[in-house]
Structure formats: C-alpha cells, structure tokens
Amino acid sequence: MASINCSAVPRLAPSFEPSVWGDFFINHTPDTLQISDEKMTERVNQLKLEVSGLFGACKNAVEKLNLVDALQHLGIDHHFEEPIAITMSSIHNAEFISSSLHEVALRFRLLRQHGFCVSADEFSKFKDEGGRFVNDITNDPKSLLSLYNAANLLTHKEGQLEEALLFSRHHLEVMQCNLESPLAEQVERALKIPLQRNVKREEAIHYIPEYSVQDEMYNAAILELAKLDFNCLQRIHQKELKAISMWSKNIFEDIKLDYARDRMVECYFWAYSCVYEEEYARSRIVLAKLLMLTSILDDTFDEHATLEECRLLAKAIERWDETDVSLLPEYLQKFFLQIISNFKEFDKLLEPHEKYRSAYIRKVFQNISKSYLQEAEWSHHDYTPSFDEQVNISVKSAGGDLVAIGALFGLGDIATKEIFKWAITNSGTVRACGEISRFMDDLADFKRGRNKIDVATTIECYMKENNVTSEVALAKIVSFVDDAWKTLNQELFERRAPLKIVKIITNFARSMMFLYHDKRDGYTNSKEVKGALESHFVKHIPI
CATH class of the missing domain: 1.10.600.10 (Farnesyl Diphosphate Synthase)
Structure with missing residues (x-):
C-alpha cells in the first residue's frame, strides 16, 4: 500500500523554543582540574577505605546516625550501602533513649528511609498533656527542621505526623528570616521542596559547601571524598551527554x-x-x-x-x-x-x-x-x-x-x-x-x-x-x-x-x-x- 501524503493537511506552527543547550555538550571541553581523572579515582578509593573505618569508630547510636546522615546529604552513601544497612538495622533493634528532639527525629527519618516502620509515638514525649508540642522547641530551629524532615516521611492516616508537619513548617516559616547560614539555606530548601522529595544530587550540590561549617561530626576525609566523587561522576556524565547529544542530533536531523x-x-x-x-x-x-x-x-x-x-x-x-x-x-x-x-x-x-x-x-x-x-x-x-x-x-x-x-x-x-x-x-x-x-x-x-x-x-x-x-x-x-x-x-x-x-x-x-x-x-x-x-x-x- 502506498504511503499517505499528508502534505496538504494544515499544520500548527511549531510552538516550542529550541533547545537551550544546542551543541554545547557535543563541543564542551571540561575544565582542567588540578588532579587527573586517574589520580582522582585512585584518591577516591583511598578515601572510601578511610571513611569505611568511621563506622566502627562511632561511640554510640547518635554518632552513627550523624555519620549516615552526612553521607546521605553529601551524596556518597552509595559507596557504603552494606555498612549503612548493618548500622541502621542495629539502631532499629537497639533501645534508644534521648531527650533531644533533633536526635529522635533524625533516627525516625533515617530508619523510615531505610525501610523500617517506626511509630509516630516517638514524638509523644515532646508534647504536653493536651497533646500539643511543648513551647520550648519553637525556639530550636535545628530540632524543628529535623522534625519537619522526619514528618515528611508520613504515610496515610498518620494524624500525629500531619500535625507535626504543620507545626514545624509554621514555626520554621516564622523564624526563617532570622536564621544564620547555613541553617537558613537548609530551611529555605526544605520549605521549597522537602528533603524527602528533592533530587538527591541537588541536595549534595548545596550541602557540600555547608558541611564543614555546621556538621557536628565534620570529617575532612568525608568532605574530600564528596568533592572528588562528585567531580569523578560529573566527568562520566559529561562523556555520556556528549554521546547522547550526538545521538539526539542525528535523530532530529534524520526525521x-x-x-x-x-x-x-x-x-x-x-x-x-x-x-x-x-x-x-x-x-x-x-x-x-x-x-x-x-x-x-x-x-x-x-x-x-x-x-x-x-x-x-x-x-x-x-x-x-x-x-x-x-x-x-x-x-x-x-x-x-x-x-x-x-x-x-x-x-x-x-x-x-x-x-x-x-x-x-x-x-x-x-x-x-x-x-x-x-x-x-x-x-x-x-x-x-x-x-x-x-x-x-x-x-x-x-x-x-x-x-x-x-x-x-x-x-x-x-x-x-x-x-x-x-x-x-x-x-x-x-x-x-x-x-x-x-x-x-x-x-x-x-x-x-x-x-x-x-x-x-x-x-x-x-x-x-x-x-x-x-x-x-x-x-x-x-x-x-x-x-x-x-x-x-x-x-x-x-x-x-x-x-x-x-x-x-x-x-x-x-x-x-x-x-x-x-x-x-x-x-x-x-x-x-x-x-x-x-x-x-x-x-x-x-x-
């Protein structure tokens, strides 16, 4: 059967803007780094061994939680899946007693993120007899942010977490203008797109320069690994973008x-x-x-x-x-x-x-x-x-x-x-x-x-x-x-x-x-x- 000639059919004019990239990635030459790709990969492998040793060096559950949290924020947790899984399982199975809302919320969030069902009753100790959150925590932005991030792991029919979400969001919005860096930026990001809903690499890009400023368990090896790992992966992604942009250009020129x-x-x-x-x-x-x-x-x-x-x-x-x-x-x-x-x-x-x-x-x-x-x-x-x-x-x-x-x-x-x-x-x-x-x-x-x-x-x-x-x-x-x-x-x-x-x-x-x-x-x-x-x-x- 002969093909249908539809040249006489009226068409809408193209309504889309052209690509904002054009041939950028086809022609792009990455910036020259102080270290070669080979040396960078070698150093990453050395740092991975060093950071792996930190799991055994943690003295208690809170230090383990902070370590896992930092690795996730920095986007390098993919290198430590097994030790993280073992760590979270041990934390889930062990008794955890803390009067810190930040610590309780951090544990709650990380456990849920790693597939453990944790009850919202964990937050009852921070409420008064009327079931409302106590006033003391309204002046603690770090704890409020942790509560907000934890509450965004809520499931259906979890009224306690709905309440926690509204409460923490409201108070973060009230105090947002008075916060110092980098907490101010972290709150701003979370209020725009909650941590649980944001692209993982997007959080890493922002958190890497913040890590050494505010993280309680700052470790130079962790930060160096995060930077090198990002740059290593970016080199790979740039090569893929070059190849796939050529593929796409050929398709559009062909069809x-x-x-x-x-x-x-x-x-x-x-x-x-x-x-x-x-x-x-x-x-x-x-x-x-x-x-x-x-x-x-x-x-x-x-x-x-x-x-x-x-x-x-x-x-x-x-x-x-x-x-x-x-x-x-x-x-x-x-x-x-x-x-x-x-x-x-x-x-x-x-x-x-x-x-x-x-x-x-x-x-x-x-x-x-x-x-x-x-x-x-x-x-x-x-x-x-x-x-x-x-x-x-x-x-x-x-x-x-x-x-x-x-x-x-x-x-x-x-x-x-x-x-x-x-x-x-x-x-x-x-x-x-x-x-x-x-x-x-x-x-x-x-x-x-x-x-x-x-x-x-x-x-x-x-x-x-x-x-x-x-x-x-x-x-x-x-x-x-x-x-x-x-x-x-x-x-x-x-x-x-x-x-x-x-x-x-x-x-x-x-x-x-x-x-x-x-x-x-x-x-x-x-x-x-x-x-x-x-x-x-x-x-x-x-x-």
Missing part, C-alpha cells in the same frame, strides 16, 4: 520533526536523577533515549498529527512490524523506523539471560502510545472526560510505568523477572510516581494556560465534575500529590520489591518535583532550570 521539543539534556537529567551512579550507565543511557523518543511521540500526537495519523501511528507501534512503515504518512516513516531501530539497539545491550526484558520495554512504549491516542481522540472530539477517566489514562501517559521499566531495563541481576512483573502491574510505587508526574505537569499546564487542542487537564475535569472554582481544584490536586508521596513513603516498608528498586523508581517523582516546582514546566521551558542543570553537568566543585 526532521521540527515541531517536537528537542530536550535531550533534560531527558538525560530525568534518567540521571533516577540512577546517577557509575555502575548504572547502561540503565541511564537507555532510559534517557527512551524518554527522548517518548517525548517526540507525545509531541507528534499533541502538536502535529491529524486524528487519522495518530491512529495509524498507534496501530503501527502496536503491531511492531517494520513493513507497516508504508501505511504511515511520509513524515512519520523515518520516526517509526528510528523507534524500531533503537529498540533493537537496546536489545543488543542485554546479556542472553536478560533478553526477556525487551518485551517489557516494548510493551510500556506501546501502552503509552495507546494513552496518547486516547487523549488525542478526546481532544479532537472536544470531549471532557470525567475526573476518574482522565486520571486513569493520563497517569499512564505521564510515564511512571515507562520510566520504571526503562530504569530496570539496564540494571543488573537485582532486576529479576519478578521485579519486571511487579513494575508493569500497576504497583503502588509505580502508580504513585505516575500520579505525581501527572498532577505536577497539570499544575504547570493550568498555570500556563493550555492550547485549544490540548485535552482537559485533571484540574479542569475536577472543576467541571464538582462545580468548583479553580482555586478549590488546584488545592485538591496539590493534596493528591501529597497523597501520592504518602504512598511512596509507605512503600519503603510495605513493599514487594527490594528497597533499592523502590528508591530508584521513586527518584523519578523527585525529578518531577524539581522540574515542575512552583507550577513551572522546567522540561518544556528548560531555560528556567538551565542554571541548576549547569551545576550538575558543567560546573565542577573546587577541591
């Missing part, structure tokens, strides 16, 4: 879909937010490429294709047969072949015993194509779905499933067949990440104002169905984001997957909180986050 967003660096940031460690390069690269192909697919359905073209493309992707290329309009043929070609390349990266993973990554791509088609059907028929209808489809189109499978695809043996089945069957972790992605995206879209061809957002569907104002609907959607985070917190200790897997997938939700903070769309309008991304990928940390 010539100038209506689509060229956001390769931002897609890489998503993948890097999930798995930044050196050993996860395969996972990171596959996920970044998968996200870029999905972004182009999204823009094709949303911005350019007619409804009939959407149906043809979705059908071709569902059939996954290269011979179907002739059924597509000319401008989509190269894109479809690029999809098939890249998925074949993904498959080549797998070991023989991992080949089953290809079916999963293909399935989530087909599923997201179906959800894009459903949204296109609604849009072209000017249909406003019910709130539940919209959520059921748009949570899938928001990419939680796709990111989960994409990240798992390149992992090692920890990602078993059982884990893939868990991830693709709407697990609590994956579903909650999809909800956060959808609701954060819709909050940004509503603030910006949607195009006429866009399907109604969850906010508009909620307004229409419940006959409420936009203010009421916006507040409700924000509460749904909070509910999804409660689910993710609960998944830390009520899970059917290893804690490491849960954390990797949850990192996608953290990247959404960062990119879409304050109802901005940091993906589409990436100039709003360019400076922040430069701190991750361009600027090294002075030694």
